[in-house]
Amino acid sequence: MGHHTITEITEEKYHFNGRSKMIAIVLLVLGLVLAGIGAMQVQNHWNDAQTEEVATEHAEGAHHNETPAEHHGEAAGEHEAGTHDEHGANWMSRVWANLLMNSYYFLLFAVGALFFLAVNYVANAGWATLLKRIAEAMTSYIAVGFVILFAVIVLAKDQFYHWVTYFDQGLAPGDAGYDGILESKSWLLNSTSLYFLIPFIVIVWYGIRMKLRQNSIKEDQEGGLGYFRNSIRWSAGFIFFFAFSFSALSWLVIMSIDAHWYSTMFSVYNFAVTFVTSLSVMMMILLYLKNKGYMEMVSDEVVHDLGKFMFAFCVFWGYIFLGQWLLIWYANLPEETVYFAARLEGIYRPMFFVNIFMCFLLPFLVLMMRNAKRNPLVLLVAGLLILVGHWVDVYLMVMPGVVGDHASIGLLEIGTTLAFAGLFIYIVLNSLSKANLYAKNHPYILESANHDVGP
Amino acid sequence: MYQAEIRKPLVTGGKSYADVTNDICRPIENKPSSSWWLGFSVALVLLLVLIGTLGWTTWEGIGTWGVNKTVMWGWDITNFVFWIGIGHAGTLISAILLLFRQKWRMSINRSAEAMTIFAVLCAAVFPLFHMGRVWLGYWPLPLPNAFGSLWVNFNSPLLWDVFAISTYFSVSLVFWYLGLIPDIATVRDRAKSKGRKFWYGFFAMGWNGSARTWARYEVVALILAGISTPLVLSVHTIVSFDFATSVIPGWHTTIFPPYFVAGAIFSGFGMVLTLLLVARHVMGYQDYITSEHLEAMCKVILLTGSIVGLAYITEFVIAAYSGYEYEQYAFMNRMFGPYAWAYWTMMTCNLIAPQVFWSKWARTTPWFIFIISIIVNIGMWFERFVIIVTSLHRDFLPSSWVMYKPTWVEAGIFAGTLGLFFTLFFLFAKFLPVINMSEVKTIIKDKE
Numbered sequence: 001m002g003h004h005t006i007t008e009i010t011e012e013k014y015h016f017n018g019r020s021k022m023i024a025i026v027l028l029v030l031g032l033v034l035a036g037i038g039a040m041q042v043q044n045h046w047n048d049a050q051t052e053e054v055a056t057e058h059a060e061g062a063h064h065n066e067t068p069a070e071h072h073g074e075a076a077g078e079h080e081a082g083t084h085d086e087h088g089a090n091w092m093s094r095v096w097a098n099l100l101m102n103s104y105y106f107l108l109f110a111v112g113a114l115f116f117l118a119v120n121y122v123a124n125a126g127w128a129t130l131l132k133r134i135a136e137a138m139t140s141y142i143a144v145g146f147v148i149l150f151a152v153i154v155l156a157k158d159q160f161y162h163w164v165t166y167f168d169q170g171l172a173p174g175d176a177g178y179d180g181i182l183e184s185k186s187w188l189l190n191s192t193s194l195y196f197l198i199p200f201i202v203i204v205w206y207g208i209r210m211k212l213r214q215n216s217i218k219e220d221q222e223g224g225l226g227y228f229r230n231s232i233r234w235s236a237g238f239i240f241f242f243a244f245s246f247s248a249l250s251w252l253v254i255m256s257i258d259a260h261w262y263s264t265m266f267s268v269y270n271f272a273v274t275f276v277t278s279l280s281v282m283m284m285i286l287l288y289l290k291n292k293g294y295m296e297m298v299s300d301e302v303v304h305d306l307g308k309f310m311f312a313f314c315v316f317w318g319y320i321f322l323g324q325w326l327l328i329w330y331a332n333l334p335e336e337t338v339y340f341a342a343r344l345e346g347i348y349r350p351m352f353f354v355n356i357f358m359c360f361l362l363p364f365l366v367l368m369m370r371n372a373k374r375n376p377l378v379l380l381v382a383g384l385l386i387l388v389g390h391w392v393d394v395y396l397m398v399m400p401g402v403v404g405d406h407a408s409i410g411l412l413e414i415g416t417t418l419a420f421a422g423l424f425i426y427i428v429l430n431s432l433s434k435a436n437l438y439a440k441n442h443p444y445i446l447e448s449a450n451h452d453v454g455p
Numbered sequence: 456m457y458q459a460e461i462r463k464p465l466v467t468g469g470k471s472y473a474d475v476t477n478d479i480c481r482p483i484e485n486k487p488s489s490s491w492w493l494g495f496s497v498a499l500v501l502l503l504v505l506i507g508t509l510g511w512t513t514w515e516g517i518g519t520w521g522v523n524k525t526v527m528w529g530w531d532i533t534n535f536v537f538w539i540g541i542g543h544a545g546t547l548i549s550a551i552l553l554l555f556r557q558k559w560r561m562s563i564n565r566s567a568e569a570m571t572i573f574a575v576l577c578a579a580v581f582p583l584f585h586m587g588r589v590w591l592g593y594w595p596l597p598l599p600n601a602f603g604s605l606w607v608n609f610n611s612p613l614l615w616d617v618f619a620i621s622t623y624f625s626v627s628l629v630f631w632y633l634g635l636i637p638d639i640a641t642v643r644d645r646a647k648s649k650g651r652k653f654w655y656g657f658f659a660m661g662w663n664g665s666a667r668t669w670a671r672y673e674v675v676a677l678i679l680a681g682i683s684t685p686l687v688l689s690v691h692t693i694v695s696f697d698f699a700t701s702v703i704p705g706w707h708t709t710i711f712p713p714y715f716v717a718g719a720i721f722s723g724f725g726m727v728l729t730l731l732l733v734a735r736h737v738m739g740y741q742d743y744i745t746s747e748h749l750e751a752m753c754k755v756i757l758l759t760g761s762i763v764g765l766a767y768i769t770e771f772v773i774a775a776y777s778g779y780e781y782e783q784y785a786f787m788n789r790m791f792g793p794y795a796w797a798y799w800t801m802m803t804c805n806l807i808a809p810q811v812f813w814s815k816w817a818r819t820t821p822w823f824i825f826i827i828s829i830i831v832n833i834g835m836w837f838e839r840f841v842i843i844v845t846s847l848h849r850d851f852l853p854s855s856w857v858m859y860k861p862t863w864v865e866a867g868i869f870a871g872t873l874g875l876f877f878t879l880f881f882l883f884a885k886f887l888p889v890i891n892m893s894e895v896k897t898i899i900k901d902k903e
Contacts, residue, residue, distance in 0.1 A: 181778035264710035450457035
């Protein structure tokens with residue numbers, strides 16, 4: 001190789017000011033304004049369309065677990081009618097659903113970054129050490145992101161989870177509307193799980209995140225191998241806890257929206273979404289920093305390997321998607337196919353295919369060539385494909401169960417997403433500016449600086 | 456490539472290039488030891504058991520087995536999946552760890568790949584003989600009806616298995632043989648007798664060690680590694696489809712594909728450890744297969760064992776959550792039914808036992824690792840038994856409920872495949888270099 005060996009790490013700090021700060025704030029404000037306008041549009045449209053929809057719903061009959069009728073409280077005789085009317089107009093379902101999907105989606109980026117940090121410690125990997133601070137900064141969003149997610153769940157749980165309104169009624173066997181299947185799930189689907197299990201899980205994650213971050217900062221100041229070794233232990237513990245707790249979180253927050261449906265692959269599927277999206281966000285931040293003239297030490301070799309990871313986990317997502325889809329399609333059991341049936345009609349049908357293209361087929365082709373993984377522009381395109389694709393993915397997990405065939409993509413969806421993006425960018429870049437860009441005393445930092453992917 | 460100070464060397468004992476060649480060629484060039492003869496004889500006796508029991512099955516029919524109309528798959532498919540799973544570690548080490556640039560794979564990949572090939576051969580015995588008329592064993596291939604067979608059903612995962620496993624076997628064999636060529640040439644160049652010169656020369660395919668030969672060789676090796684990676688995932692995914700595409704409670708569950716792959720790697724590493732700990736001790740290869748290697752493999756066991764445990768718990772929780780009484784019954788029957796002892800053996804061996812590897816002492820103490828590796832092998836065999844037999848023996852129709860007991864013939868066939876496996880492995884250890892000399896020479900000055 002032509003280049004000389006790097007033996008010293010330059011100290012570099014990111015300055016979060018001026019335009020960057022402005023862009024994040026503008027995104028946040030603009031997003032909020034757009035979402036507000038969008039929400040009003042939805043409200044008006046909803047009232048206009050009301051009469052017509054009720055008629056068609058009854059003609060078509062109930063296809064999926066959560067027919068929109070359940071959430072409207074429109075249909076006379078629907079057992080949930082009373083509870084929903086108290087919450088006022090139904091257009092709010094769509095607003096809440098947007099908040100849920102975006103607060104969940106952006107939280108996944110931060111959680112995935114924490115997983116990335118932990119994996120690198122446990123696997124004794126050196127190549128990504130220069131990127132460590134980006135991942136650390138991403139994890140700082142866990143706190144704010146979780147507070148928003150939790151607040152959304154607490155405030156609008158009856159909008160998302162029809163089991164909440166069902167259990168509120170306290171029906172006995174034999175009553176009209178008694179649902180034996182939901183009853184059998186009461187050991188998991190209850191307010192203790194929502195109010196205590198979910199916060200417990202995320203607080204443990206955040207605690208470990210604080211420990212890893214603290215170790216990393218102290219290592220910068222004091223050096224030595226002690227913090228490194230200590231971080232390995234915490235990382236191993238985190239991965240073990242994460243595997244089980246993330247599964248539980250994905251069941252409670254997302255899978256229970258369609259409370260009758262179940263799939264053992266669901267938690268693995270959500271993990272696949274988490275990891276590939278957080279790798280893509282990491283790549284976006286890296287490209288942004290390099291574009292601003294920071295992180296000169298991160299060579300094309302490291303960028304290339306991060307690109308390989310994006311590629312690999314696109315394929316992993318495709319594998320997990322296929323595993324879940326093919327088995328449900330092949331066995332053709334109505335209690336399982338109902339989930340995909342709901343996602344293959346109306347507005348969801350094109351999105352279902354867009355999802356597969358944007359999350360697997362297109363990035364697979366775009367990222368396949370060696371040169372693609374070394375070209376910032378191509379990586380930007382691939383990253384955007386993946387991030388927008390998985391936004392659609394999470395949309396498809398949340399919307400059919402919450403708003404049914406009232407879903408649409410408008411200013412509300414775009415605005416909410418922009419607002420979350422602004423918030424995420426602000427928090428992450430702010431955290432990034434708090435420490436050196438390179439973990440200069442990490443024992444593997446020079447390996448990363450001198451990284452070479454080989455032939 | 457720059458390496459951090461704190462990384463430990465991959466090969467210990469300050470070996471020179473000549474030492475590597477001499478150490479690794481020694482067992483091939485000398486007369487086999489008495490321990491080799493002892494092990495080989497035991498394996499050969501078991502191989503005779505295999506031939507006998509398979510002969511009896513062929514002569515008398517599948518009625519000699521304990522399978523019945525309710526439990527139509529018993530030990531046969533259990534053993535099939537067990538052996539296929541064992542094979543996965545070899546491909547993981549040679550292909551996936553190559554992509555992850557894990558250099559510690561280099562002194563263990565040869566024997567792990569050999570193990571893959573022998574394990575797939577053992578696996579092939581079961582479906583082939585379960586067909587009853589083994590002389591018509593080519594019927595699962597899509598042949599024109601003129602051959603007497605019927606056109607195959609492409610909708611069946613069992614047919615996908617035929618393609619997946621035969622592709623996997625071919626690619627693994629080519630990959631393994633390709634890696635052997637430079638080493639066979641080394642043995643050829645050192646050969647004294649005429650016979651050795653001829654045979655090693657024949658299999659070295661005229662290898663001359665020129666730069667051009669090496670360049671081509673490396674390109675082919677990289678391409679084969681690239682092909683092997685999706686293959687290793689696809690094989691066990693398709694094996695899992697044999698069960699998961701059905702509507703049998705306990706079989707039809709969406710997590711099966713990744714869960715089977717993780718389980719296969721877990722069981723494969725269990726067997727790699729069992730074999731390598733013995734080989735390392737008997738052949739004195741402690742400087743090549745160092746305690747760093749053992750530690751890394753134990754960590755893989757811990758990781759994959761925990762993934763398998765996560766899958767068990769996920770399956771159980773979701774069955775409880777499903778509100779689907781047949782699924783719930785299948786799991787209650789596993790845990791508390793007549794085969795509960797098998798279920799709890801599985802849980803203890805696969806979920807609990809590997810957790811000892813959180814301790815560094817456990818990861819670096821060979822005799823202790825050996826015990827755990829045997830436990831893992833047992834546990835993974837029981838996993839397949841539990842999945843197959845407990846889901847079948849009490850099906851939707853209670854009047855068909857039966858118990859399944861293997862006969863001596865089935866036990867003999869399983870013991871016999873162990874004989875086939877170890878016979879092949881002993882022959883491999885005698886006639887071929889068990890460590891990849893040419894690759895190890897590239898890393899003797901390297902660190903993990």
